[in-house]
Amino acid sequence: xxTIKEWMNNKTILITGGAGFFxxxxxxxxxxxxxxxxxxxxxxxxxxxxxxxxxxxxxSKDVLFGPLLKEVPDxxxxxxxxxxxxxxxxxxxSEESIEELxxxxxxxxxxxxxxxxxDPLHKAFLSNTRGTLEMCKLASETKNLEVFVxxxxxxxxxxxxxxxxxxxxxxxxxDWRTILKLIETENPVVMNTISYKIIQxxxxxxxxxxxxxxxxxxxxxxxxxxxxxxxxxxVGVYQDPVPGWxxxxxxxxxxxxxxxxxxxxxxxxxxxxxxxxxxxxxxVNALIVGAWEKVTSENKELSIYxxxxxxxxxxxxxxxxxxxxxxxxxxxPLDDDxxxxxxxxxxxxxxxxxLFYLLQVLPAVIxxxxxxxxxxxxxxxxxxxxxxxxxxxxxxxxMNNIRFDNKKxxxxxxxxxxxxxxxxxxxxxxxxRWSDTMLDMHRGVKQYYLKEKLEDxxxxxxxxxxxxxxxRFVRGILIIxxxxxxxxxxxxxxxxxxx
Numbered sequence: 199x200x201t202i203k204e205w206m207n208n209k210t211i212l213i214t215g216g217a218g219f220f221x222x223x224x225x226x227x228x229x230x231x232x233x234x235x236x237x238x239x240x241x242x243x244x245x246x247x248x249x250x251x252x253x254x255x256x257x258s259k260d261v262l263f264g265p266l267l268k269e270v271p272d273x274x275x276x277x278x279x280x281x282x283x284x285x286x287x288x289x290x291x292s293e294e295s296i297e298e299l300x301x302x303x304x305x306x307x308x309x310x311x312x313x314x315x316x317d318p319l320h321k322a323f324l325s326n327t328r329g330t331l332e333m334c335k336l337a338s339e340t341k342n343l344e345v346f347v348x349x350x351x352x353x354x355x356x357x358x359x360x361x362x363x364x365x366x367x368x369x370x371x372x373d374w375r376t377i378l379k380l381i382e383t384e385n386p387v388v389m390n391t392i393s394y395k396i397i398q399x400x401x402x403x404x405x406x407x408x409x410x411x412x413x414x415x416x417x418x419x420x421x422x423x424x425x426x427x428x429x430x431x432x433v434g435v436y437q438d439p440v441p442g443w444x445x446x447x448x449x450x451x452x453x454x455x456x457x458x459x460x461x462x463x464x465x466x467x468x469x470x471x472x473x474x475x476x477x478x479x480x481x482v483n484a485l486i487v488g489a490w491e492k493v494t495s496e497n498k499e500l501s502i503y504x505x506x507x508x509x510x511x512x513x514x515x516x517x518x519x520x521x522x523x524x525x526x527x528x529x530x531p532l533d534d535d536x537x538x539x540x541x542x543x544x545x546x547x548x549x550x551x552x553l554f555y556l557l558q559v560l561p562a563v564i565x566x567x568x569x570x571x572x573x574x575x576x577x578x579x580x581x582x583x584x585x586x587x588x589x590x591x592x593x594x595x596x597m598n599n600i601r602f603d604n605k606k607x608x609x610x611x612x613x614x615x616x617x618x619x620x621x622x623x624x625x626x627x628x629x630x631r632w633s634d635t636m637l638d639m640h641r642g643v644k645q646y647y648l649k650e651k652l653e654d655x656x657x658x659x660x661x662x663x664x665x666x667x668x669x670r671f672v673r674g675i676l677i678i679x680x681x682x683x684x685x686x687x688x689x690x691x692x693x694x695x696x697x
Contacts (some may be wrong), residue, residue, distance in 0.1 A: 202490045202618055207234030209344075210302045210616065214284065214490035215310030216240025217253050219432065219445055221351060222262060224307060224482045226439060229273050230266045231486075231621050239299065241282040241289065241310065247671075249409075254279045261646060265439045284310045284329030285321070289336065300340050307485060308333045309349040313448070315402040320395035326407035327374060327414070328381070334418040345423045345489045348415045352428040352474065352504050352602050354408035356594055357399035362601040365502040365665040367416045367426070371398045374410040401594035419500040425488040429481040430506035430602065434642045436477030436635060437623070442642025450475055451639050452588075453515075454522030455648075460537030460665070461581060463557040465591060466550045467596030469516035469543050473684040474506040474602060477635075481505055487610050504604040510626050515543070515596065521633060525640050531658035533650045536565070536578075538662065538669035545597070558582050 211228060214219040221240065228235055242250035258267075258274055280299075283290035291299075300355030312325040330348065337346045355368045377396065381389060389396075393403060399407040415426055433451055434444035447455050450473060476484075484505045492501050523539050524530060542557070544550040561577035564638060571577045611625035619625075644650045 206232035209304045210237040212239045213304045214241045216242045220309040243283040285324040316478040318390040322403035327410045330411040338421045347425045352430045364603045370409040426502045430474035442638035457541045458526040460535045464553045472512045503607040504602040538665040
């Protein structure tokens with residue numbers, strides 16, 4: 199059977215979301231592991247006053263591409279940046295670009311999406327759902343297309359409230375054609391106002407829009423070979439090219455980082471719950487291997503893979519936070535922490551809001567008041583609002599255990615040769631240790647996302663120890679104050695009604 203590297207020789211590839219988390223890692227992997235690739239087109243939109251090419255020039259200087267550029271300095275000549283926008287008809291591409299893609303592209307990786315949980319319905323639908331429709335239209339007219347890979351999410355059918363999600367397309371709660379007509383004809387403000395009725399039991403507009411996207415992909419899958427990949431919560435790089443690298447704090451690491459910084463103190467959820475995860479480099483390998491398997495096999499049906507690890511390496515929130523806090527305190531403390539780390543799990547809605555007000559809102563107001571008096575920028579209230587919005591969005595995933603049937607994903611592991619297993623690893627290594635990976639992820643957030651130096655660890659460790667004693671002192675004062683107040687109230691009651 200032809201190997202992945204052999205199959206990739208002289209191929210032209212289109213990647214949407216080239217400036218996103220997936221797009222960066224996927225592009226780097228293809229350039230490094232498949233040197234025979236002829237051309238990679240990246241669809242990137244303008245942002246913050248920068249053109250797509252300027253954005254890519256900045257991205258390609260990232261440490262993620264360091265090992266690759268050191269080995270092959272002129273490798274970026276294989277990359278062509280296209281000015282496009284997933285939320286626009288025809289992907290915002292010029293007629294010349296569209297014709298070029300139709301005539302040249304062999305493989306499409308559609309990874310572009312707006313992943314914010316609290317995006318307005320109008321924005322999420324245009325980018326995620328109609329954008330997928332436009333991509334499928336383009337794919338159906340591409341002359342030499344061998345395979346189309348759509349990146350979804352394992353949580354897109356969370357509204358069904360199942361205990362286990364299979365590797366199949368579920369019927370969405372709405373018809374995508376009806377929603378498309380409404381979005382394109384009705385006032386966006388009106389649509390966003392009634393969005394809670396439209397998305398029904400979906401926890402947010404992201405999962406709703408992605409569930410509709412899957413239905414579109416399924417309907418088009420008879421026109422070209424199609425792979426639907428559903429990663430779970432995607433975390434930083436596990437092995438290569440740079441262990442721990444990340445450009446965001448989504449999922450597991452976001453929670454531990456917020457706690458270790460001292461800004462996250464209350465979480466609505468259950469300690470014993472396990473949130474499924476997968477490293478981004480492993481997930482990218484799954485896309486490549488899945489595409490190769492589709493082309494080289496006789497399977498003409500839509501291939502669906504639930505890409506996750508929790509069934510083999512389960513880790514509860516309690517274990518995650520205990521190990522994360524231990525790493526932060528003993529091995530790799532973060533800079534600029536504002537309080538000693540602790541996190542209270544709450545399941546009751548009233549208790550959550552009460553504790554959030556006492557432990558998050560009031561301290562934020564006090565800190566901002568002090569910053570105002572010393573004429574510095576006030577930011578804690580803004581951060582607290584963002585934390586609250588994030589916790590509300592995560593609630594659907596932190597209160598219950600969710601399992602994913604991933605037998606087909608496991609089967610991919612068995613299709614690779616011994617040599618390719620090391621290059622395109624999609625399974626769990628025999629020597630995997632969660633503690634080592636957690637340390638790499640923690641260091642990665644510190645070094646690559648927060649841009650903090652790894653030096654002065656002893657200084658920050660001593661600072662953390664001082665915060666520990668301050669935390670215990672304040673707790674002691676509050677306990678004494680509560681005891682004293684209770685004692686006085688009891689005395690008043692006794693004097694008034696009994697004595």
